[in-house]
Amino acid sequence: MQYAQQETERDVTLVPGVRPVGTVIVLHGLGADGWDFVPVAEHLRLPATLPLRFVFPHAPVRPVTVNNGYEMRAWYDIRDFSLTGREDLEGITQATDRVNDYVRAEAAHGIGADRIVLAGFSQGGAVALHAGIRHAEPLAGIVALSTYLPFKARLGAEISQTNREVPILMCHGTQDPVVSVELGQMSRDVLKDHGYEVEWHAYPMGHEVGLDEIARVSTWLQGVLA
Numbered sequence: 001m002q003y004a005q006q007e008t009e010r011d012v013t014l015v016p017g018v019r020p021v022g023t024v025i026v027l028h029g030l031g032a033d034g035w036d037f038v039p040v041a042e043h044l045r046l047p048a049t050l051p052l053r054f055v056f057p058h059a060p061v062r063p064v065t066v067n068n069g070y071e072m073r074a075w076y077d078i079r080d081f082s083l084t085g086r087e088d089l090e091g092i093t094q095a096t097d098r099v100n101d102y103v104r105a106e107a108a109h110g111i112g113a114d115r116i117v118l119a120g121f122s123q124g125g126a127v128a129l130h131a132g133i134r135h136a137e138p139l140a141g142i143v144a145l146s147t148y149l150p151f152k153a154r155l156g157a158e159i160s161q162t163n164r165e166v167p168i169l170m171c172h173g174t175q176d177p178v179v180s181v182e183l184g185q186m187s188r189d190v191l192k193d194h195g196y197e198v199e200w201h202a203y204p205m206g207h208e209v210g211l212d213e214i215a216r217v218s219t220w221l222q223g224v225l226a
Contacts, residue, residue: 001046003054005038011058014041016051022115022140022225023053023106025099027124029146031072033058037121040209044218050225053109055102059123062091075123083183086126087150096131103135112137117221119143121209122179126150129168129187133196134160141167141224143217146179146207149187155194168198169220171213173205 003014012034028036034056041054059073066078066085076091103113117140120128125147132142133155147170149155168191172184181202191198199220203210 001042001048001051003041009058012038012056014038014054014056016053018051020051020053020109020111022050022117023055023109023111024117024119024143024221025055025057025102027057027075027095027099027118027120027127028059028073029120029122029124030064030074030078031067033073040214043211043214044221046218046221050222052221052225053106053111055106057098057102059095075127078123083148083150086148089151092127092130092150095127096134099127099131100135103137103139113140114138115140115225117141117143117224119145119217120147121145122147122207129191132166132168133163133191134158135163136160138162139166141169141220143220144168144170144187145209145213145217146172146176146184147187148179148183149190152187152190155190159194164195165197167220167224168196169201169217170198171201171203171216173207173210174202175205176207178207 006013026037059075063069063071064074075095076088079085118128118132125144129144172181174181188200
């Protein structure tokens, strides 16, 4: 698949050469930016019959407590590496509002929410999960890589009933030193306990994205956006 690249201060977008039939919004991890996952679009090796737009937003620059207050791109603050220390309500709320803006903006390209997948790695995956299960319109799916579910205690009260059946793909490294696989598994189980369809895959790797994982994401995207 060949893409034209468009760049602004806020994001990078890959546009296929023909009319897209869906969009994937990809949120990067802590300290990275939207460019981090741009090469993944080519590695997905999607068929010509599934032309997709890819939108890679840049997180804002903010001080991050666990990094001694150093300013970097981050979707939200992390006070410490416990689950509650990762739960910055103000930051995650702001990130969710921005994701919702991106979903609405896709309407200008003729792509409704039901043809949009929210995807993210690590911090970005946490935002994708948080925003996706609360989104007011049905989405095509959520991809959450090497990540966890923030605010699990609030989930029951904040679920969007229109997204109760949104398919979710979660992938995790069994040797992840940043977000433990146990935390990922716990998040998966909480989602399943609330009735969500979660496809789970674990790989012998650390806090990273591997080629086998990318192949699995490709197969999953083709399934939910066919």
